[in-house]
Amino acid sequence: MLREERMEYLYDKAWTKKGPLLVIIIGVVTALWLLFNDSRMSLSLFIFCAAMLMPLLVATWHKVQMFLQFNDSSTYRRFIYLKGMIQVILLIGVMSMLAFYSLKYITLDTMSLGGAVLIASCLLLDSWVDWKILKVDDEHVVESLLGLMLRKSKGV
DSSP, rough: OOHHHHEEEHHHHHHHTHHHHHHHHHHHHHHHHHHHHHSSOOOHHHHHHHHHHHHHHHHHHHHHHHHHTOOHHHHHHHHHHHHHHHHHHHHHHHHHHHHHHHTTSSSHHHHHHHHHHHHHHHHHHHHHHHHHHHOTTTOOOOHHHHHHHOOOOHHH
């Protein structure tokens, strides 16, 4: 499959159409859980993590599954799984830092420094993995190309 065909496929199968529905479902389930469970934990933190983390993890999983359809090479698949794991680690790491800060386990300085180091290292590692994938598969679609196509299709 050529790069243009892959970009069209990724654009057609974009997860963004299902995202709002999943957020609403998670919100309803969270509201029902809070209604029937009389716990007094930090509710705003739980709601924030449930409403933000779970849809993003599902979107990451969905994107990894779509990329796996493009090439059957074991090296390509390994790098795609690594790319997905980097994104999952980034999401869980940032949400954990926010949770630890809101529960007063770490200070704002620690959260800021830890978040900056985590984000920078994950972005650098993600770029390195993209570079390695491009060596294995010349037609690999990197995130920047997909974002450019989405912006062009919206006329921005």
